[in-house]
Amino acid sequence: MKHEERLQERLAAYAKRGMQRSLRHRPELISFSSNDYLGLARNRELLLQLGQEKYEQMGATGSRLLSGHHPAMLELEQQLAQFHEAETALLFNTGYLGNLGLVSALLQRGDTLYYDALAHASLHDALKLAKGQAFAFAHNDLQDLERQLALAPKGLRYIWVESLYSMDGDRAPLGALADLAERYGAALLVDEAHATACFGPNGGGLVQELGLSQRIFARLHTFGKAVGSHGAVILGSSTLRQYLINFARPLIYSTAMSLPQIGHLRLVYRYLEREGARLRAELQQRLAHYLALREKLALSTILTANQGPIQAIFWPGNREVLALSEHLEGQGFDLRPIRYPTVPRGQERLRICLRADMDLGDISALLEALGAYVGR
Structure with a gap:
């Protein structure tokens, strides 16, 4: 077997089992996949401060x-x-x-x-x-x-x-x-x-x-x-x-x-000392909204109720969870499927990541879209 053929064979086997991964960038969608729980990655104040810093070298x-x-x-x-x-x-x-x-x-x-x-x-x-x-x-x-x-x-x-x-x-x-x-x-x-x-x-x-x-x-x-x-x-x-x-x-x-990376981290940690409590309170507000809507829409059988920013929609089967992800994408939401072998077989899910800068209406819209899909 030639080297390229082996790679193609493994990729084809992955795709057949609904396991193939790909790189995607969909900024037009409402993201529930980001780990940026406090919204600091795109914080304008921090970006402006970083731009004003002067460094003697990059790498x-x-x-x-x-x-x-x-x-x-x-x-x-x-x-x-x-x-x-x-x-x-x-x-x-x-x-x-x-x-x-x-x-x-x-x-x-x-x-x-x-x-x-x-x-x-x-x-x-x-x-x-x-x-x-x-x-x-x-x-x-x-x-x-x-x-x-x-x-x-x-x-x-x-x-x-x-x-x-x-x-x-x-x-x-x-x-x-x-x-x-x-x-x-x-x-x-x-x-x-x-x-x-x-x-x-x-x-x-x-x-x-x-x-x-x-x-x-x-x-x-x-x-x-x-x-x-x-x-x-x-x-x-x-x-x-x-x-x-x-x-x-x-x-x-x-x-x-790199020194700019070091500088950014110093800025972020100083910002957390000043604004961290406010950001965590805003994150907790999003969590409370999610938990209340989960009960109101009777989605407790498929949605977790964790006391933190990471929630999950359990939807067993690689193909099945991918289909749910694609359906929600069609509704304007970005939730990436977590499939076997990343998680044990039968525990496939969509992960919901809540963020402090997230619109409450977007959380409502997601859970309502999910409720409609489940009840169809």
């Missing part, structure tokens, strides 16, 4: 261990550590690379990591690089996790969870997980990607909202969602930071963030 020119390090990066890390109530912070180019670097560096031979069954793809890819072993526990099932911890072999133990799950939109029981971790001598790793800026007294995330900052071994916060930018940070002890600088391959072998 970082190399990894931080070579020519790419800059004092502005340290200043941002100190700002992030203070904001998120952490001893230190270390920047990564994306949340995906942050998880890849953290887990692959920590998990050594003889160590064991226990992770929630709904873990993000970045965790699964990190485990392919890690030297230790890993086992999944049933989603948010503390009994299953404790059963496995009790049988754990010798070596260091880690527990990996998301504070707010990206596909289901529900929360991890962080307090109980911290208790279990301490009881069994495990280090708790928390991915706060979808909770960053949306929860906590200052937008620091669910760990801070629950007062658990000092009980978590490492936290990952990403900037490509509610922060409206790009990149990620790992929070932890000074020892962890130094360890990752020496052993996290995505940090060692990647060109560092």
Whole structure:
């Protein structure tokens, strides 16, 4: 078989099963697919401020261990550590690379990591690089996790969870997980990607909202969602930071963030300190409107009622959920189908992402269109 033929064969098999992906840009549609939960990605004030900044260079020119390090990066890390109530912070180019670097560096031979069954793809890819072993526990099932911890072999133990799950939109029981971790001598790793800026007294995330900052071994916060930018940070002890600088391959072998990106993040975090509470209140208003309409239109059997910006329309079957997505697109809405194998077979869904800058009328129109489709 020739090389091109193999690619064509795999693509054809994907398409036959309703799994083929494509790149699309539909700005004319009302988007319910964006992770820009606070509307900061297109915030005019921030864009104007960024345009007024002056930078000595654009690209970082190399990894931080070579020519790419800059004092502005340290200043941002100190700002992030203070904001998120952490001893230190270390920047990564994306949340995906942050998880890849953290887990692959920590998990050594003889160590064991226990992770929630709904873990993000970045965790699964990190485990392919890690030297230790890993086992999944049933989603948010503390009994299953404790059963496995009790049988754990010798070596260091880690527990990996998301504070707010990206596909289901529900929360991890962080307090109980911290208790279990301490009881069994495990280090708790928390991915706060979808909770960053949306929860906590200052937008620091669910760990801070629950007062658990000092009980978590490492936290990952990403900037490509509610922060409206790009990149990620790992929070932890000074020892962890130094360890990752020496052993996290995505940090060692990647060109560092650009200075304009660093500057944008500093502006956004200062803006969150001033305006974050207002934006989170506006997001909560959209959530309350969605939840009330969900009950009014009797859509509780197919729509989730999560206490956060991520909701879902469960619609099993790859072809079936794609058909629903295309129907709603025809009504002027952009909701992307989440299909197997991204989610387990039979749990296909459309994800609804609520945003602080979203028109309440658009939420009403979407749920009414969905109700009409279900009742036809």
